[in-house]
Amino acid sequence: MKIVVLMKRVPDLVEDLEVDGSGKALATEHLKLTVNEFDDHALEEGLLLKETSGGELTVVALDAADVDKMLFTALAKGADRVLKITGAANVEGNTGLAAVFEEVLSAQEHDLILTGVQAADDRDGQLGPIVAALLDVPCVEVVTQVEVGEPGEGMVTVHKEYSGGVVAELEISLPAVLGIQAARQSPRYAPVSKVRQIQQSATIETLAGAGESSGAAAGGGSGFSVVEMTAPETGAGAQMLAGVDELMAVLEAKGVV
Amino acid sequence: MANDVLVVAEHLKGELGEITFELLGIGKTLAAALGGQCVVALIGGNDGMVTALGAAERVVRVDGEGLSDFDPDSHGDALLAVYEAVDPRVVLVGYTSMGMDLASNLATRAGVPHAASCIALVEAGENIHATAQLYGGKLNVTSDLGGGRCVASVLAGSGAVEAGKAEGAPATESVAAPAGRGRVRFKRLIEPEAGDVDITAKEVLVAIGRGIGSKDDIEVAEELAEELDGAVAGSRPLIDSGWLPKTRQVGKSGLKVSPKLYLALGVSGAPEHIEGMKSSATIVAVNTDKQAPIFNYAHYGLVEDLFDVCEELTEAIQEKKG
Ligand SMILES: Cc1cc2nc3c(=O)[nH]c(=O)nc-3n(C[C@H](O)[C@H](O)[C@H](O)COP(=O)(O)OP(=O)(O)OC[C@H]3O[C@@H](n4cnc5c(N)ncnc54)[C@H](O)[C@@H]3O)c2cc1C
Numbered sequence: 310m311k312i313v314v315l316m317k318r319v320p321d322l323v324e325d326l327e328v329d330g331s332g333k334a335l336a337t338e339h340l341k342l343t344v345n346e347f348d349d350h351a352l353e354e355g356l357l358l359k360e361t362s363g364g365e366l367t368v369v370a371l372d373a374a375d376v377d378k379m380l381f382t383a384l385a386k387g388a389d390r391v392l393k394i395t396g397a398a399n400v401e402g403n404t405g406l407a408a409v410f411e412e413v414l415s416a417q418e419h420d421l422i423l424t425g426v427q428a429a430d431d432r433d434g435q436l437g438p439i440v441a442a443l444l445d446v447p448c449v450e451v452v453t454q455v456e457v458g459e460p461g462e463g464m465v466t467v468h469k470e471y472s473g474g475v476v477a478e479l480e481i482s483l484p485a486v487l488g489i490q491a492a493r494q495s496p497r498y499a500p501v502s503k504v505r506q507i508q509q510s511a512t513i514e515t516l517a518g519a520g521e522s523s524g525a526a527a528g529g530g531s532g533f534s535v536v537e538m539t540a541p542e543t544g545a546g547a548q549m550l551a552g553v554d555e556l557m558a559v560l561e562a563k564g565v566v
Numbered sequence: 567m568a569n570d571v572l573v574v575a576e577h578l579k580g581e582l583g584e585i586t587f588e589l590l591g592i593g594k595t596l597a598a599a600l601g602g603q604c605v606v607a608l609i610g611g612n613d614g615m616v617t618a619l620g621a622a623e624r625v626v627r628v629d630g631e632g633l634s635d636f637d638p639d640s641h642g643d644a645l646l647a648v649y650e651a652v653d654p655r656v657v658l659v660g661y662t663s664m665g666m667d668l669a670s671n672l673a674t675r676a677g678v679p680h681a682a683s684c685i686a687l688v689e690a691g692e693n694i695h696a697t698a699q700l701y702g703g704k705l706n707v708t709s710d711l712g713g714g715r716c717v718a719s720v721l722a723g724s725g726a727v728e729a730g731k732a733e734g735a736p737a738t739e740s741v742a743a744p745a746g747r748g749r750v751r752f753k754r755l756i757e758p759e760a761g762d763v764d765i766t767a768k769e770v771l772v773a774i775g776r777g778i779g780s781k782d783d784i785e786v787a788e789e790l791a792e793e794l795d796g797a798v799a800g801s802r803p804l805i806d807s808g809w810l811p812k813t814r815q816v817g818k819s820g821l822k823v824s825p826k827l828y829l830a831l832g833v834s835g836a837p838e839h840i841e842g843m844k845s846s847a848t849i850v851a852v853n854t855d856k857q858a859p860i861f862n863y864a865h866y867g868l869v870e871d872l873f874d875v876c877e878e879l880t881e882a883i884q885e886k887k888g
Contacts, residue, residue: 322702322834325857335705350806404674426666427682429701432709434670434680434719442674447639447749450666451819466753470819471578471663474758474812479637480751488666490819491806533679533716536695536708541859547851547867553878556850557886559866563848565770565794565827566883 310364310457310483312355313417315410315424315436316348316383318373322429326540333535344379347425353492354455355423356387362457364420365389369413371397371406377513378504385499385507390514392417397518402432407439409518414444419484421465426451426488433533437488447481450488567715569602572654574645575611575619576664578636579755582615584727585660589720590621591729592687593658597623599689600655606736607648609641610634620734626652630743632752638667639750644743645672651741654715656687656694661719663819669719680717681709683837685724694718702836703859722818722841761813763797769826770796773816773843774804777832777853777872781809786876787831793883799823801833817842831872835860 320326320335321343329336352368359366367390368383370376380391397409414422424437441448453476454468469477470490481487550556560566571593576583590604597604603623608615610633616625628644645668649657659669661683673680681696685706688695692713699721700707711718765771772791778784784798791798800810802817816823818838828846833839835851835858843849844863851864852875861867868875 320701322704323855326701326704328705403670407674431682432698432700432707434673434682435666438667438670439674442671448667448671449638449750451663468756469663472819473821474815474819475578476756476758477636478753478756480753482749485749491802495807533681533712534710536710538705538707540704540857541699541706541862547861547864549861549867549869552868552870553875553882556866556868556875556879557882559848559850560827563827565848566886 310358310362310420311418312359312364312366313414313419313422314348314352314355314366314368314383314388315422315440316352316368316370316379317345317406317428317436318342318370318376318379319345319429328538328540332537332539334538342374345425345428347427347489349425349496350492351423351425351487351489352383352386352388353494353496354489355421356497357493358421358455358457359387367392367417369394369410371400371409371518372515373398380513381504381508381511382499384511385503386497392514392516394516394518400518403436403439404433407436407443410436410440411443412518413516414440420463421483422446422486423489424486426490432535435488437486441486444484444486446484446486448486448488449479449481451490452487453491454493455487567655568653569597569600570605570652570654571597571600571602572649572652572657573604573606573622574657574659574665574668575606575608575615576660576662577611577615580612582618583660583662585662585665585720585722586619587621587727587730588722588725589658589660589730590619591727592720592725594621594730596656596687596689602655605652605654607645607652609644609648610636616736616738617733618731619736620732621730622736625736625738626741627738628741628743630746632746633743635752636664637750637752638671640744640746642668642671643747644741646675647741647744649676656715657717658687659717659719661721665719669717673717676715676717678715678717679711680719681711682719684718684720687718687720699837702834703840703862704857721837723844758812761811763813765797765799765814765816766821766823768797768823770794771799771816771823771825771828772796773799773801773828773830773833775801775831775833775839776803778804781807783873784809786873786880790876790880793880794827794829796825796827801839830860830864831876833860834858835863
């Protein structure tokens with residue numbers, strides 16, 4: 310089975326996020342990017358499937374700052390191939406990104422396409438369902454478990470999560486896209502030494518992407534503009550307390566202690 | 567293009583979800599501003615649901631084999647058929663598990679813009695402006711969706727359920743179900759296993775997030791919860807890591823709680839978490855990041871290390887008890 314994992318880097322939410330002078334975009338000067346945590350889960354689920362059912366796992370990502378490190382880490386974790394798409398750095402949003410991925414995927418063998426259920430910067434929808442719609446293959450979002458059917462059946466059985474812990478079991482014919490919420494186990498860790506070692510021996514394949522032009526044609530709805538980006542008023546309702554003494558006073562007043 | 571707003575109804579186990587009524591409330595206001603009608607798309611529903619959708623002016627139904635249970639593929643095809651028949655200005659979908667399957671699919675196939683994770687929609691001149699909560703709730707982004715058709719997926723809790731609830735007999739019409747492609751097959755629903763503790767019944771919840779750092783350290787929260795006669799609940803990553811059972815998860819894919827006291831320790835306050843706890847009577851948040859979105863929902867906040875607070879508070883309560 311050919312498994313393809315689509316990954317992207319997003320602003321690290323642990324850091325302070327600042328809006329630039331235009332008031333419409335993130336200030337990039339101190340912006341720290343990190344792997345979309347749900348993509349990391351998608352990779353983990355893909356690796357687990359490969360280990361149990363065999364196959365080849367390819368990670369595809371757009372060229373961006375530090376993307377090499379992400380791709381070498383994927384190799385260190387067990388990916389067979391990593392592919393970096395160049396020349397498409399200016400694509401807009403997931404609609405633009407999906408069009409680039411669609412083009413790449415059309416030329417790559419793929420049975421199962423995995424990606425994160427969402428990302429922190431999904432202004433124009435989630436990547437998985439857009440890619441699936443462009444490829445005209447089925448897609449299921451919020452997946453927490455994937456089981457590969459018997460060889461030759463060409464299908465997977467997945468768990469899709471609803472609220473309250475209710476789960477739907479769905480059977481999906483391949484090829485298909487799955488938006489992974491959580492892998493069956495926490496994403497594995499690749500030791501730095503192993504990543505370094507891989508960096509010496511392995512190569513990242515590069516592929517030129519078509520960029521924006523195809524995005525607009527295929528996706529149609531991309532590129533709607535930002536009016537403003539603002540931090541919600543911090544502590545709009547919260548009264549900030551100076552310490553545990555003050556907290557105790559609150560809890561006493563509320564009658565909980 | 568009509569000036570109507572199409573609300574996509576969501577149902578599970580034969581019942582409409584609350585999000586449907588929230589969307590109806592938002593949709594009615596928006597439709598009035600646009601001078602159009604608020605129309606509901608009901609795919610695989612039943613007659614009882616139509617009566618409950620009395621707040622809508624029209625209900626467009628699609629029924630057919632295999633539509634009573636949700637599967638993203640056939641419901642996606644059915645929604646596209648309704649969209650083409652109604653030709654609405656705005657489509658409102660829940661930013662929910664089902665909605666995540668439908669909204670991007672519809673927007674891409676119809677070739678119209680889609681604003682995800684929205685908390686508000688307004689008419690601004692000729693255009694629709696959508697405000698979305700992005701970056702884990704750290705930033706609100708307002709987008710101009712233009713003067714044409716568009717899709718918005720809306721976070722649960724953005725509108726009032728009551729605003730969309732009314733019994734009635736809205737006009738109904740049917741759209742034929744597109745031929746099934748059979749690519750996705752619904753098998754069954756799996757109910758969660760009952761847990762040791764029912765967190766929805768507790769008056770006090772000590773909710774821990776990824777800030778707790780390790781499984782072993784959950785003990786300090788357990789101790790505090792015991793002193794408060796409450797229980798420990800948690801954010802999703804803790805459940806995914808196997809540190810807490812699923813029955814302790816608060817949020818979008820977990821449980822909805824509204825205790826007397828919700829003490830959030832090292833929880834950032836992502837929209838998916840907030841959905842499950844924002845109606846708590848008193849919310850206290852402890853977080854080392856003063857920018858953490860949880861402070862926007864908390865009534866009281868402490869920018870401190872959770873371990874310090876946990877330890878000092880446990881001691882203070884013990885001291886008080888004597
Ligand atoms: C479809 C879907 C459904 C989801 N459903 C849910 C759900 O039901 N429930 C849910 O919770 N999430 C859900 N999520 C996940 C959600 O998006 C967030 O990823 C999650 O809520 C983050 O959890 P967290 O706040 O514990 O972790 P983080 O966002 O990593 O936050 C950890 C916080 O701890 C603080 N911190 C670190 N160390 C300390 C310390 N020593 N003292 C004090 N503070 C500290 C940090 O400043 C940070 O704010 C869902 C996501 C999706 C896509």
